[in-house]
Amino acid sequence: MLKKILNEARITFYIEATGPLLIKDGETDEERKERKEREERGGRRGTSPDMRFVVDASDKIFIPGSSLRGVWRSWCEKIARTISDGKPLACDPFDDNNGSINISCSKILEKEQPSEVYRLSCPICKLFGNTSQASRLRISDAYIEGPPVDREKLPVRDGIGIDRFTGGASSGAKFRYQYLIGETFKTEVQIRNFELWQLGLLGYLFRDFKEELVPIGFGKTRGLGKVKGTVKEAELTFYGLNAPEIDKNAKTIKISGIGTLYNEPDRENYGFDEKETPLEIECTEASRTAIKTTIKIGDTQAEALFTKVADYWACLGEDNKYSGYFLEAQARRNEMLKEKEDV
Numbered sequence: 001m002l003k004k005i006l007n008e009a010r011i012t013f014y015i016e017a018t019g020p021l022l023i024k025d026g027e028t029d030e031e032r033k034e035r036k037e038r039e040e041r042g043g044r045r046g047t048s049p050d051m052r053f054v055v056d057a058s059d060k061i062f063i064p065g066s067s068l069r070g071v072w073r074s075w076c077e078k079i080a081r082t083i084s085d086g087k088p089l090a091c092d093p094f095d096d097n098n099g100s101i102n103i104s105c106s107k108i109l110e111k112e113q114p115s116e117v118y119r120l121s122c123p124i125c126k127l128f129g130n131t132s133q134a135s136r137l138r139i140s141d142a143y144i145e146g147p148p149v150d151r152e153k154l155p156v157r158d159g160i161g162i163d164r165f166t167g168g169a170s171s172g173a174k175f176r177y178q179y180l181i182g183e184t185f186k187t188e189v190q191i192r193n194f195e196l197w198q199l200g201l202l203g204y205l206f207r208d209f210k211e212e213l214v215p216i217g218f219g220k221t222r223g224l225g226k227v228k229g230t231v232k233e234a235e236l237t238f239y240g241l242n243a244p245e246i247d248k249n250a251k252t253i254k255i256s257g258i259g260t261l262y263n264e265p266d267r268e269n270y271g272f273d274e275k276e277t278p279l280e281i282e283c284t285e286a287s288r289t290a291i292k293t294t295i296k297i298g299d300t301q302a303e304a305l306f307t308k309v310a311d312y313w314a315c316l317g318e319d320n321k322y323s324g325y326f327l328e329a330q331a332r333r334n335e336m337l338k339e340k341e342d343v
C-alpha cells in the first residue's frame, strides 16, 4: 500500500430495508439455549426468538461494516465475471489450488513486492485487498437513521428449518426469527488511492443496489434481505501537485485516478494507468488550498458521477486505451499460473 494518500472518496450510503431484514447476531447454540430458558422462565414461553438481530455493545441495532464489505465484495466478483468473457477477472479468494485458473491472488502473489502484488492482482483484490495487501475500501458500521429501534420490540416470524445436508425442509425444526422492515441504515464508505475504474466498478454495484438486486443478511435464498441502496452524498479529496484545478466560473471539475496523480518513478511498477482520461463531473462545492482540492457532491450529482465513471470499468474487459496496463497484468498472471503448474 502506498504511504502517501493522493486521493480519497467518502461516500454516504443509505440502505433501506424494503423487505424483511435480519442480520444475525453471533450467539452460539449454547448461549441461545441459556437465553431461551431464561426468557421462558420469565413468561415468554413459545414467543422468544431463536435468531436475533445483531446489536452493538450499547444494545443498538446495526449492520456491521465487515458484513457489508463481504456482500459488496462477492457482488463485485459477480459483476467482474459477467464482463470477463471466460478470462479470470476475479480470483476465488478461497481457491489455493496451484494450476487452477481462479487461484486466489494472495496465494499466487504471496512472495512478491507490494507494487507487484498490486499490479498483478485481480481487479477485485485491487479494491478489496487480500491477505497480501490492505484494502483501499473501508465501510463503517451502518446505523438506523431516525429514532432508535428497540431489539426487544422487533416483530418475530416462524421459519421452517432447512436441512443443512439435503436442502429440504427438516421435520419439526421450526424456528422463530426477528426481522425489521422499512428502516433505513446509514454507512460511510471510504476509498483511498483509487483508480477511476474502481469507482466505475462501484458504479455497477450501486446501480444493482438501487434496483434492489443485492440482498443482504439472513435468508437471501428464501427472499429475505431485500434492500435498496442509494448514494446520498459524496466528498472527493485530491492531494499534491496534480490535484484538479478549480475554475470558479465553471460548474464542473475534472477528477483523476491515482494513475495521473502519482508522479513517482515506481508508478509503472504498480501498473497505474498514467494515460487515464480525467472525468468531468458536476459538483455543489469545490475548494482548493495549497495542498488539496475538495469537492462535494449531492445525490443527483453522485448518481451522474457513478453512471459516467462506470465506463471506466466496462472498458477493462476490452482492449483499448484504458486497459493496456490491465491486459499486461493479466498476461503476466497467466504466465505465473503456468509456471506454478509446471513446478
Ligand SMILES: [Zn+2]
Binding pocket: 090, 091, 092, 104, 105, 106, 121, 122, 123, 124, 125, 126, 130
Ligand atoms: Zn484476486
